[in-house]
Ligand SMILES: [Ca+2]
Ligand SMILES: [Ca+2]
Ligand SMILES: [Ca+2]
């Protein structure tokens with residue numbers, strides 16, 4: 305007779321539970337053994353000895369020669385090997401902490417089991433990989449352009465891109481520096497995860513007519529020994545505002561001409577190149593000196609003398 309549907313499901317669930325239990329058991333049972341921990345710096349040369357496992361695990365070198373020793377490393381790379389003659393665990397492939405632990409955990413481990421056959425014994429090894437300062441900070445974009453209005457007030461802030469440094473702790477980015485500038489400085493703020501954010505701060509008003517673009521160098525510096533750094537060029541393009549009235553080259557223009565000359569005054573002046581929507585006015589003075597020409601005969605009028613004055617009259 306066929307199995308009733310509910311019974312069938314029950315059996316399936318029992319099987320799944322058993323499977324889950326055996327999976328958990330398999331994942332947990334090696335932890336019953338004690339773990340042997342070592343610590344090495346990343347990027348050590350191939351052939352470098354990590355530790356003498358035989359000595360540390362109390363294995364007899366003579367008896368090891370006839371037994372199979374296998375390293376079960378929990379990564380996709382081999383990294384390490386075991387020398388049965390000396391009992392040493394040594395490096396066969398470059399261990400790059402930044403590749404092994406890209407998420408920047410506080411500690412980076414390489415885990416492996418040493419499996420020795422006949423009789424079977426398993427040893428758990430945790431190899432801590434310490435960071436060295438082998439990466440310089442770098443900016444994803446090495447040139448950043450910013451448009452800042454010349455009417456921007458001192459104190460205004462402009463966010464700058466962050467640099468990245470895959471090293472950790474003191475070996476990652478410590479601070480930022482800005483090249484000397486009359487108009488700008490930087491301020492650094494630390495985010496909740498410790499990331500530093502850089503703001504460019506205007507310290508002195510800009511004048512496009514004086515300097516149309518400012519070239520600054522932003523440097524990210526790490527805290528390692530020796531210190532490593534990376535730079536980005538920051539170009540501040542000053543955007544025009546209509547802050548200059550048209551101006552004449554001179555305040556006063558003087559010209560001399562004789563009268564009766566047919567007069568045609570042509571003057572030109574220089575306007576500064578603002579393109580504002582509210583036109584500004586400029587003014588200058590044009591002075592024309594007209595010189596007299598002797599084109600009129602003198603007119604002489606003679607009037608009769610009506611009063612006489614005696615020569616001995618007192619002055620006054
Ligand atoms: Ca590295
Ligand atoms: Ca490193
Ligand atoms: Ca670094």
Ligand SMILES: [Ca+2]
Nearest residue numbers: 544545546547
């Ligand atoms: Ca202007």
